[in-house]
Amino acid sequence: MNKNKTKITAIVCTYNRADLLQECLDALTDQSAQSEDYEILLVDNNSTDATREVGEKVASQFKNFRYVFEPIQGLSQARNTGWKNAHSEWVIYVDDDAKAAKNFIERAIWLIEEHGYEVFGGVYLPWYKYGKPRWYKDQYGSNKKKYQSITALKGDHTLAGGVMAVKAAVLEKYGGYSTQLGMKGDTVAYGEEVELQFRMRADGLNTMYDPELIIYHVVARYKLNVGWFFKSAFAGGRDRVISKKVKTDGFSLFLVALVAFGMMMVNLVRYTPKLLGKGYFIENWMLDVFRKVAKRVGILYTALLAKYGEGKK
8 A cells, every 4th residue: 555645534434425425525625735735535335326426526626536435334344445545644534424624634734743643533513504403502413522722532532433533554553443333324323433442542542632623514304303312322322332341241230220210310300490491492301311311221222132132042
C-alpha cells in the first residue's frame, strides 16, 4: 500500500444513502484544506441504490477521490476495507449521513502535525434536514461533551466512530474493527468503535477528544420518535454483552435488574413533576424515565438468551 500520497484519508462507509451521501461528499470536497493534502475514499457496502453513480460524479470533480466496493455487509467490515485501502498514514471516518464543517480536514491535519496524537475524534451536532419536533432536544442528536479543550477521554467516555481519526498503522496493529459488532445493513447495532478504543486504552494509548473537530449529523426521520431511542438503548445494552463489557453471571445480572428498577423509580419521582412546567413534554419524560432502563433490559435479554436460549442444552 502507498501510504504517503496524501496526509490523511477521509473514509466514508455507506449503504443505500445516495441522497444524503451527495451532501456528505460535497462538504468533504469543499474544505479549507488544500485538496492535494487529503483524499476521499468511498466504501460502498453493497448498496443497491445510486451510490456508485454519486461516487462517479464526485470522482469527475475531485482529483483525490476513490471508490471501493465491499460486498460483505457490515459497517465494521466496510471500515476495515477503508483503512486497508487508504493512501495516507492517517484515516478519518465520516458518517455518510453527515456534513463536515468547512475546516474539518484542516483541523484534523493540525491535530496530527502539531500534537502527534495516534487516536482522536470530535463532535457531531444535529443537522435537522427533516425538521425538529418541539420536544426534541439538541443533546439527543449530539455527542457534545463538557470539555472545552482537547482532552484525553476516560472511563465510559469514548469517541464517536463517525468522527474519528486513527493512524492506519495503529488500526493494523489491533486488527481493525471487530466484525462481530456494528451495523449490518438495516440492523441497528453498536459497539465496534468502543471495543476498539478500550483495547487501545489497555495498552496506554490516549483517545483524544477535540470539541472543535465538528461534523453535522443528520437527524433521520426514523429518529424523530421516542421508539427509536428505546430501540437504540436496547441495542446498546445488547452490544455491551457481545463485546464482553459487562459481567453476565447470575449475581451480576440480578444487580443489573435491581439497578434498572431502582433507577426507574427514582426517575419517576424526579421527572414526573416537570410535566407540569413549560417546555417539558411527555416524550422527554418517557426518555428520562425509561431509556436507561431499556439499555439494561438489552443487557439482561442478551445475557439470558445466550445462557438459556434456543439451542442450549
